[in-house]
Amino acid sequence: MAFKTPADLQYTKTHEWIRIEGDEATVGITDYAQDALGDVVYVDLPQVGARFEADGVFGAVESVKAASDLYLPVAGEIIAVNEALVSNPELINKDPYGEGWIVKIRVAPGVGALMSAEAYAAFVDTIKHP
Amino acid sequence: MSDRSGLRRTPLYERHLALGARMVEFGGWEMPVQYSGIIDEHRAVREAAGLFDISHMGEVEVRGPDALPFLQHLVTYDVAAIQPGQSNYALMCLPNGGIIDDTFIYNLGDHYLVVVNAANTPKDVAWMHECAKGFDVIVVDVSERTGMLALQGPAAEALLAQVAGADLAALPFHGVARGIVSGIPAIVARTGYTGEDGFELFVAADDVGRLWDELLHIGRNAGLKPCGLGARDSLRFEACLALYGHEITEETNPYEARLGWVVKLDKGDFIGRDALQRIKQEGVQRRLTGFEMVGRGIARSEYEIRDLEGTPVGRVTSGMPSPTLGKNLGMGYVPVALSTEGSEFDVVVRDRPVRARAVKMPFYRPRYKK
Numbered sequence: 001m002a003f004k005t006p007a008d009l010q011y012t013k014t015h016e017w018i019r020i021e022g023d024e025a026t027v028g029i030t031d032y033a034q035d036a037l038g039d040v041v042y043v044d045l046p047q048v049g050a051r052f053e054a055d056g057v058f059g060a061v062e063s064v065k066a067a068s069d070l071y072l073p074v075a076g077e078i079i080a081v082n083e084a085l086v087s088n089p090e091l092i093n094k095d096p097y098g099e100g101w102i103v104k105i106r107v108a109p110g111v112g113a114l115m116s117a118e119a120y121a122a123f124v125d126t127i128k129h130p
Numbered sequence: 131m132s133d134r135s136g137l138r139r140t141p142l143y144e145r146h147l148a149l150g151a152r153m154v155e156f157g158g159w160e161m162p163v164q165y166s167g168i169i170d171e172h173r174a175v176r177e178a179a180g181l182f183d184i185s186h187m188g189e190v191e192v193r194g195p196d197a198l199p200f201l202q203h204l205v206t207y208d209v210a211a212i213q214p215g216q217s218n219y220a221l222m223c224l225p226n227g228g229i230i231d232d233t234f235i236y237n238l239g240d241h242y243l244v245v246v247n248a249a250n251t252p253k254d255v256a257w258m259h260e261c262a263k264g265f266d267v268i269v270v271d272v273s274e275r276t277g278m279l280a281l282q283g284p285a286a287e288a289l290l291a292q293v294a295g296a297d298l299a300a301l302p303f304h305g306v307a308r309g310i311v312s313g314i315p316a317i318v319a320r321t322g323y324t325g326e327d328g329f330e331l332f333v334a335a336d337d338v339g340r341l342w343d344e345l346l347h348i349g350r351n352a353g354l355k356p357c358g359l360g361a362r363d364s365l366r367f368e369a370c371l372a373l374y375g376h377e378i379t380e381e382t383n384p385y386e387a388r389l390g391w392v393v394k395l396d397k398g399d400f401i402g403r404d405a406l407q408r409i410k411q412e413g414v415q416r417r418l419t420g421f422e423m424v425g426r427g428i429a430r431s432e433y434e435i436r437d438l439e440g441t442p443v444g445r446v447t448s449g450m451p452s453p454t455l456g457k458n459l460g461m462g463y464v465p466v467a468l469s470t471e472g473s474e475f476d477v478v479v480r481d482r483p484v485r486a487r488a489v490k491m492p493f494y495r496p497r498y499k500k
Contacts (some may be wrong), residue, residue: 036152038360041171041451042428042458044480060480062428064168064450065360069480 002106003032003124006097008054011120012113014055017097020107024089027073029061029064029081032124033130036065044070045102052076055113058103061092073114078106135160138184141277141338147151148358157249159186160323162358170183171361172453179283181345181360183340184330188251189276190258193241194267200234201242203259203401206384208394208406216241217319219386220394225404227256227409229387230257232372236306236319243317243332245278247374261401271385276339281345282365285352287499290329294318301329302374303500312344323362325369325496368452368491370420370461371449376447377418377430377461386414386463388491417469420491421460423477427484429460434478435486446477451467459493460486461493 002073009017015033019026044060052058052072061068081103082127092100115123137160147152151162162183164171169432176179190199201209207220217236220227231250232270236243245256255271281290285318291299293312301307306319317332333341346356363373377387384393384406395407423429437443449460460477468475471490476483 038152038164039167039171044427050210057480060449063161064364064453066173067430 002031003035003121004097005030005032005121005124007117009097009117010114011113011117012071013123014069014071014074015044015071016071016073023107024079024104024108025074025076026101026104028096029070030092030124031096033068034093034096034100037061037068038065040089043085043089045085045100046078048078048081048088049109050078055130061089061102070102072105074105075108077108078103079102079106082090089126131437138186140183141335142183145339145342146183146356151299151358154359155246156359157247159248161186162193162356162417164358164360165356168364169360169453171175171355171357172364174353174355175283175326175357175361175365176454177284179281179285179328179349180324180355180361181287181342182280182282182356182357183278183338183342184280184362185277185335186248186494187278188246188254188271188273189278189332190244190246190255191241191270191272192244192258192267193270194265194266197242197266200262200265200267202398203265203473204258204392204405205233205235206400206402207235209237209242210233210397212237215305217306217321218282219392221378221389223384223406224380225402225403226406227291227383227405229374229382229384229462230380231448232374232378232389234321236317237444238317239310240279254416255464271309272428276336277333277335277341278319279320279333279338279341279345280322280324280328280329280362282322282324282329282357283326283354284497285349285354286328289345289349289354290318293344304472306464312341314341316341318498323371324365324370325492325494326365327497327499363448364453365452367448367450367461368454368492368494370498372447382463383414385409386416387418414466416463417448417466417471418461419464419473419488420493421462421477421486422489423458423460423486424474425483425484425486427477427479427482428458429462429477429479429484429486433462435462435464436476436478436483437465438474438476440483443468443475449477455492456481459489461491464488
């Protein structure tokens, strides 16, 4: 099965995506991640105003089976959380790059280890076929 | 069978892949965790039926003139009370009362079949051989050549009746018999691990693929779904059936695990009896307790439990959002004082204490056909 990896996004090894627009950015989890997790039943969202370092744990997504930490791809301050996920966590399964977005941040100066869509797709292939 | 990563595979491995299963490692085996989704499969079992490949389970035959006295020595349950054609849950304990494994013992008349947990099979077989010294018994691990399926759910009986004699579909609760299912010689038992009515079927490893295909075929219009270990875990969790390595380990004893009913102190001597008698007399310090999350958060295995003063008092053994009940539930060990219904304590979820309240077990009342 081929997972979607939109070319205009950047990715992490922990399967988050980030869309950077100026000094703001939107963050979610990838199609591969939502599929691996299964039905998302709960999303632990951070407080607006909370600040995190790059790779800092800012929340968690949970399926029936397991909890999975969310890592912020770059350092930043939370400026919005997707409240729709509180009552409809399955949006992450249905539309991981759209309605299933998780947080918006104001990007702080700092370096995160980001991958292009191409690099991430290749990385996912190495996980699927070790 | 195994691949280069050293994980073992059941004879149904290729079928699982063809059905689109997600495969995971479990107890040294590469097993399907889900096909259509854990919640979908969970509902199928509660409302219709599910078919599980449980060929990873260990099966040990016990034969010989001393089969009964040997098993009486080995396990806590009174095996003499298991009549031919019947089965029961039983525990193997260490001399100190710690639980080596939980098992199901089937009395097939001319021998006993002991089903043990996949990951524990080598340990259990070695222990059984060790304990068999001085008894006139033959203990044979037949796991490799045995395939095992579980057909579970309210529609299981009607489905089995389509491919097996009426006698098999009419087996009583915990009954077991030999028979023919879809032309395949099988041992059929009215047992399971889901809290629903259903059957477990033992066949030769070479036949299990054919039986799997046939059952999925006849059940296609009855809501039967292939189910993975994810739903197996969520179903047993709601029914509060213990999972080895979580609710029970070598460091837990049957009384604190609320399995005192499986310990028959008056049946004569057995391994662990002295220790268990003492534990029962002195009373347990902690008890396995079911709880509901009051605050927002999901308890998971190994999360810390704190009393309301913030002192660590125990750990979660299993926890998840219950698909049937729609609540975030958990089980864990807490001091006896906190184990009564309505007691409150905190579960530490990602460094944050989240309030939980003790509730009655089981969360889901099993619907066995008795």
